[in-house]
Amino acid sequence: MNIFFFHLMPYGDLDLSYTDKYDSAWVTLPNTYFDRSKGTAIYDRYIGELSLADELGFDGICVNEHHQTAYGLMPAPNLIAGALTRTTKKAKIAILGRALPLVNNPVAIAEEFAMLDQMSGGRIITGFVRGIGSEYFASGIDPTLSHARYYEAHELILRAWTEPGPFRYHGRHYSFDYVNIWPRPVQLPHPPVWIPSQGSIETIEWCAAKERKYTYLQTFSPIELAQKNFDAYRACAEKAGYKAQASQLGWAIPTYVAETDEIARRELQPHIEAFFNKFLRFPIEMRMPPxxxxxxxxxxxxxxxxxxxxxxxxxxxxxDLGMCIYGSAKTVREKLLHHQKEMGIGNLIAMLQIATQPAEQTEKSMRLFAAEVAPYLRANASTAVAAE
Amino acid sequence: MADNVTTETVDVRGLKLKVQQAGSGETILFLHGAGGSNWTGLLDRLATKYRVLLPEHPGFGRSQIPDWMMSVGDLALFYLDFMTASKLDNVHLAGHSLGGWLTAEIAIRNTTKLRSVSLLAPAGIAVEEAPFGDVFLWNHEQSTRAQFHDQALAEKRLTVAPDLDIALQNKSAVARLAWNPRFSNPQLPFWLHRIDKPTLLLWGREDRVIPYACHVPYKNGIAQAQMETIDLCGHAIHNEKPAEAAAVIEKFLSGVKA
Incomplete structure (x- = not known):
């Protein structure tokens, strides 16, 4: 059982009354809501929290990419990952992920990941995503080409990592006469690839395919859906003629640990509600471009x-939907272990900083989690997973 | 829709196109906009004096956009093939909005089969001070309201629920053709001189989708352009002022005859 700490780097100082005037925290919310005098302290704090997770013994720390939003201040997650290679020693650094279709040069993504792999001494986990709907408004990329560009960019990046260069690549969407990346990555055959998703059957099938066996990461969704998608992954693997390992499945879940159940509920409430109602807010037209x-x-x-x-x-x-887990350490570890057994997952990605949550609460929750939740899960989960 | 509108399927190099038509006489080939191939009151009126053809663009309605079709330029060449396949000649080519842009893209490529060109509030050329409305971000109500100057007409239209499958299919085809650059081709202004036929530009003064000011580069770039304006009219000229629009177009076409 591997336990990860996930940070979205939200703009926690967001004036939540923005919803009186604007219908989204993405793309159309004027960036005058961002106070430019606060950014440096925010990055200091968040990079500190990610680094603390390494000290506290989390197996990995995770960052991700989003554009033009208060939801996350990491349009370039590899910049943060680069800093983390300097401030951390042991933890895997997972970039979950880069949005492949949004760029016109996927070779640059292969290069950046190769750099990070070298700089971290082979500690990176890469993530490939399509970017969410709003990012097609932010980037100008035609959303009808999203899948096609994703698959093509993926192929190109994998080849850039694994094939000797220079080679030629001429696809429908990307075309290069010379692909020859320096540096090459450390890890063989290439850095691990994880696929964060809300889960469509096509994505799950593609991840589970025998030639890939990518780790499928279910993000921020009702537990029922997560369970269904993990089952689907195992079924796809079965169909492909192999047995999926628990390490191929990951579950990302907002988590909060405090002294008691009551304190946890009281302290978490405003932040988790802000997360889902204010930060993850967009009209359907923005979320699902044509x-x-x-x-x-x-x-x-x-x-x-x-x-x-x-x-x-x-x-x-x-x-009730299982979209966040909170309580005393005892409550949280029992709930997480229960879900871990039900879902048969080998990777738990705990999001322990949530929206507007202040530094003191975040650190308290992280320390309680590391001291009283993680060891219990490690001790009890391995025997519980039949698939492992 | 009038009773006399018939529908047939035309095969253009293996691609099947649904074409509605009515009337007889000289041919008006009408290219629909982003909303899809709706037979409108404007076409009913034109069909009393002309043979009106209304093809449904590939990717609209219940059809899939072919993988190779990446731009309005591709669609323009496709329609030149369609004209050949349908043995059309001396055509009065007309189009509204996205279809107006398409009309211009056809005409800059080849006007030999064209007798005249009518551009009804065409997209295609972005004007910095008069940005297009964002039809991709607007919801159904916002889109519908933006089509009309007279909001009573919008409200009447909003009482009818759209077919969601067709609406999503149409939007997806529009995105392929017009996502980036949004509803425009930066190269188009450099080729407008190739439109060497009598050309009508028709705009609603209160257009909030393709604003009125967007007529200027077309007017300046096409030698035989004649600009007409309908007051108190929004983007959906054919729905908001069908009688006035038909009268302007008929007058223009009869001038072409003479």
């Missing part, structure tokens, strides 16, 4: 969205 997903899945989301539009999420509705 052609980004199939018409069937777009329709499903539109219909589901209309059904819940009226209702704001609360800590209780989120708790």
């Amino acid at each position: 052609g980004y997903s199939s018409i069937a899945s777009t329709k499903m989301l539109i219909e589901r969205k209309y059904a819940v539009r009226a209702s704001q999420q609360t800590i209780d509705t989120l708790g």
Whole structure:
């Protein structure tokens, strides 16, 4: 069981009353809401929290990429990962992930990851994503080409890491006469690739394919959906003729640990509600630009969205859906172990800083988690996973 | 839709195109906009004097956009093939919005089969001080309202729920053609001189989708351009002022005849 600490680097000072005037924390929310005098301290704090996770013995620390939003101040996650190679010693550094279709030169992504792999002494885990819908508004990339560009960029990056250069690559969307990256990555055959996703069956099948066996990471979704997708992954592996390992499955979950259940609930409530209601807020048109997903899945989301539009999420509705875990260390470890056994996952990605959550609460939660939750999970999870 | 509109399928090098038509006489080939191939009151009126053809662009309605089709330029060449396949000649080519842009892209490539060109609030050329509305970010209500100057007409239209499958399919095709650069081709202004036929530019003064000021580069770039304006009219000229629009177009076309 590997335990990771995940940071989104949100703009925690966001004036939450922005929703009186704007309908999204993404793309259209004026960046005058960002106080330029606060940024340096925010990065100091967040890089400190990621570095502390290494000291506290987390197996890995995770960053990710989002654009033009208060949700996350990491449009270039490899910059943060670069800093982390200097401030950390042991933890894996997972970049979950870079949004491949948004760039016009995927070779640059292969180069950056190779640099990070060398700089960290082979500690990086790479992540490949398509970017969320709003990022097609932010980048200008045609969302109808998202899948095609993703698969092509993936192929090009894998070849750049593994094949001797120079070689030629002429695809439909990317074209290079010379692909010949310096440095090459340390890890063989190449740095691990994880695929963070909300889960479509096509993505799961693609991850589980025998020639890839990529780790599938379920992000911020109801537990029922996570369970369904992990089962689907195992079924795909079975169909492909092998047995999926727990290490091929990861679950990302906002988590908060405090002295007691009551304190945890009281302290977490404003932050988890801000996370889902304010930071993860966009109109459906921004979330699902045309052609980004199939018409069937777009329709499903539109219909589901209309059904819940009226209702704001609360800590209780989120708790019921299994979209956050909180409580005393005892409560949290028991819940997590229960879910770990049910889902058969080998990677737990705990998001221990949530939206507006201040530094003191974050550090308290991280320390309690490292001291009283993680060891228990490590001790009990390995025997519990039949697949391992 | 009038009763006399018939639908047939035309095969263009293996790609099947749904074409609605009505009327007889000289041919108007009408190219629809981002909203899809709806037979409108404007076309009903034109069909009393002309043969009107309304093809549905590949990727709209219930069809898939072919993988090779990446731009309005590709679609323009496709329609030149369509004209050959359908043995069309001496065509009055007309189009609205995205279809107006398409009309201009066809005409800069080849006007030999064209008798005249009508551009109804065409997209295609971005004007810095008059940005296009963001039809991809607007929701259904915002989009519908932006089509009309008279909001009572928008509200009436909003009472009818759209077919979601078709709406999503159309939007996806529009994105392929017009996502970036948004609804425009920066090269188009450099080739407008190739449109060497009588050309009508028709705009609603209150257009909030492709603003009125966007007519200027077209007017300046096309030698035989004639600009007409309908007051108190938004982007959906064919729905908001069908009688006035038909009258302007008929007058223009009869001038072409003479």
